[in-house]
Every structure is written in structure tokens, then in C-alpha cells.
Amino acid sequence: MKASRLLHLLLLLQTRQRVTTTELAERLEVSRRTILRDVEALSAAGVPVYAERGRNGGIVLLAGARLNASHLDPGELEALSVAGLDDALLGRLGLTAAHQTAVRKMAARAAAVPGTQPAPRLSDIVLVDSRPWLSGARAEVDVAELAWALRRRRRLRIAYRRSADAEASARVVDPYGLVAKAGRWYLVADVEAGGRLFSLERLSGYEVLDSPAELREGETLRTVWATLSARTESTGEVIVTARLRASRVDLAQRILGTRIQSVSPDGEGWCTVTLGYPEVEAVRQLLQFGDHIEVLAPDAARQRLRELAQDLVERHAPRPESV
Numbered sequence: 001m002k003a004s005r006l007l008h009l010l011l012l013l014q015t016r017q018r019v020t021t022t023e024l025a026e027r028l029e030v031s032r033r034t035i036l037r038d039v040e041a042l043s044a045a046g047v048p049v050y051a052e053r054g055r056n057g058g059i060v061l062l063a064g065a066r067l068n069a070s071h072l073d074p075g076e077l078e079a080l081s082v083a084g085l086d087d088a089l090l091g092r093l094g095l096t097a098a099h100q101t102a103v104r105k106m107a108a109r110a111a112a113v114p115g116t117q118p119a120p121r122l123s124d125i126v127l128v129d130s131r132p133w134l135s136g137a138r139a140e141v142d143v144a145e146l147a148w149a150l151r152r153r154r155r156l157r158i159a160y161r162r163s164a165d166a167e168a169s170a171r172v173v174d175p176y177g178l179v180a181k182a183g184r185w186y187l188v189a190d191v192e193a194g195g196r197l198f199s200l201e202r203l204s205g206y207e208v209l210d211s212p213a214e215l216r217e218g219e220t221l222r223t224v225w226a227t228l229s230a231r232t233e234s235t236g237e238v239i240v241t242a243r244l245r246a247s248r249v250d251l252a253q254r255i256l257g258t259r260i261q262s263v264s265p266d267g268e269g270w271c272t273v274t275l276g277y278p279e280v281e282a283v284r285q286l287l288q289f290g291d292h293i294e295v296l297a298p299d300a301a302r303q304r305l306r307e308l309a310q311d312l313v314e315r316h317a318p319r320p321e322s323v
Helices: 002-016 021-028 032-044 074-081 087-092 096-109 143-150 221-234 246-259 280-292 299-315
Strands: 049-052 058-061 154-160 169-181 184-191 194-199 203-212 238-245 260-265 270-277 293-297
Touching: 002 021, 002 032, 002 058, 002 096, 021 032, 021 058, 032 049, 087 096, 143 169, 143 203, 169 194, 169 221, 184 221, 194 221, 194 246, 238 246, 238 280, 238 299, 246 260, 246 270, 246 280, 270 280, 280 293, 280 299, 293 299
Parallel strands: none
Antiparallel strands: 049 058, 154 169, 154 203, 169 184, 184 194, 238 270, 238 293, 260 270
């Protein structure tokens, strides 16, 4: 859209004062000829911008000119209100474009005084990527549409598959909101027994009901999330370190879910994973990965797996032929 492109052009010039036509064309993903036409249009509208030829030429905004183009509209303010989300998470919420425009406007407002060398912005030297290593799992529902549905503060009927089940089942929940944790999205909601986390990777559908959500008095998304996350982390008293084939990471994420605390690839087709369990006995869950996993620590977990494996060997030994 031309209006959006002209605004972006103005913000770049307000930040830098002088930018080459080639760079502007690359930044705005148009031709150099289009940039020159845009400059002519801005100049005709009274904007103090012009083109300079020569080795040090480019598109120039008159020194000292300050344009009132840095106010933020409601969509851009919303994008900034969820500061901390990386590009991937912003994209799932449909906020990428609004966030980029808001950042450009703030950069223009904070532009250095003409003639001085501006320091790099923090965003130029710090990158936040919240996605876990080798994560291929994706939310089955559209996160942006679900977020908008939650604004209606209505009950939801969701189709949700527990990690132990093969098929999804329906349940009615009273939602507080969404949480992005380590690259994964969760729906935080009340059910009959209290607060619950529902991974969007296992939520296959939802329906907004007519009845309003019945939320507990005094509770908010932040307070319920704090309780649930503390409960989840407190159950991980035994930290297990293991080597897992990279080809089995997706399966492990579906089966183990929030028990996985970190995944680090070694570049040789394996990953080092850390898992949290309430007790050593629970590591029997890892037997289903067969020879695709090797538990490294603690020794108690390795010993328990040896005992369980030996028991399986004995149970499945050849039966003696009947006389």
C-alpha cells in the first residue's frame, strides 16, 4: 500500500536524514524508480525532502525537520503491549506488521541530532528467539483468531487431546487467556477442578459459547499462570539428562510435553535433553523410546531403567517347549 510505504520512507529519513536510493528500494522492497516517484510526491505535498546526486548523494530530509509521524495507533500500541514476544510469536498473533511500524516510529522519534553518529539501537545487537531447538510442533488452531475470540469473555467448548489419549475429547472451559512459554502456546482456563493448562499443540478446535466465562473472583491470567507454572515446576524434583535422537524430538515433545526443560542439538544427529520428574520411578516413561534414547544422569535413573529393562528381558525370554 502506497500510504504505508510513504510513512515508512518518512520514518527512515527522520531517523537517518540521508539514505541512498538503493538502500531505500531494498528496505521498502520496490524499485529505485518507485522511490524517486515517492520522493517527488512527498516534495509536492510540502515535505522538505529532496534527491542529491553524486558520490555522497541520496534521498535527504532537510536538517532539523521534525515530522509528526511518530504517534502510535491502537494496533501498534497493542503490539508493543506484548513486549517480549519474538518475531515468530508476534506472527502467530498477527501483529508482525503493527509491531514493525511501531518500532520504526519509535526509532524516528529517538533519532539522533543531525551531525552526530547515532549509537546502535539495542534491537540491533540483541535478538530474542523464544523457539526451543528443533521444535517442529505447531498450534493446531489459529492463535490470532483464538486471541480475538477470548476478548469476548465467553465460555469455550474445546476439543482437546491429552498426551495419553489417541483421540480428542470435548470439554467446556472458562478461559483467562493465552501464554507463550518457550516457544509454545497454552490456553489458561478454569475447569470444574480449578485452573488448567491446555497446550495449543493438542487443541484441535474450539467453539465460543453464548454464556459468559465464570472466572474466579480476584484471579487474573497472571495470577492463575503463576500458580500453574509454580505447580508444574515443583513437580520436577528429579532432573534427568539424556541423549535423544534428533529424529525423535517431535515425538518426545508430544509425549513428554512440559516435562521437557531444554533441548540442545549436538550436530551429530543427537540432542541433549533435560527432563523434570516428580520421582525416579517416573523415568519408566522413557522406555518407549527404546534405543533412540540414553539416560546420562542421575545414576538412580540409569539404575532404575536397567532394572526395568532386565525385567522386560526376563518376561519376554523364550518360553520352554512343553513336554
